[in-house]
């Protein structure tokens with residue numbers, strides 16, 4: 789069965805695609821299941837299939853998250869339509885992304901998300917491109933890391949809340965450097981625990 793959305797506690801997550809431009813060492817896709825859920829998809833859903841998979845929305849947290857087993861921005865049109873629905877139901881939306889959408893797809897992705905996404909959480913994951921490439925193996929190679937920083941800067945113009953994140957698999961020193969990068973751009977910063 790395809791799990792197009794899933795709950796962790798009362799938090800509702802949306803699983804649009806398994807495609808990703810990275811192959812991170814710490815990716816939960818390297819595990820068989822996440823919270824006992826199989827998040828591999830045999831087919832990518834339409835927006836109505838995603839909405840049809842939701843539990844009663846009054847029972848879930850206010851914020852609903854576009855997440856994965858993959859990079860949600862591969863399905864940006866679905867993100868926009870589902871966000872419209874969620875907003876009409878009184879929910880807020882968060883996009884968890886690897887921050888490479890602009891360089892992958894172009895067309896000013898941050899501007900397209902304006903009014904639909906309330907928070908964008910961007911995985912920075914490292915503090916320089918060599919380290920990023922070693923940890924995340926981006927198909928974009930050398931171009932990926934700077935593209936993520938540019939994406940965060942652009943998102944700041946259009947999206948109410950922007951957060952850069954790292955996973956605590958990197959050194960404490962690099963976690964501090966990453967926080968400095970976030971400060972320079974003027975966005976929030978969060979350290980994710982590996983098990984999250």
Ligand code: SF4
Pocket residue numbers: 808809810811812814815816817856857858859886911924
């Ligand atoms: S960016 Fe996210 S989905 Fe893609 S490989 Fe890395 S952790 Fe997995």
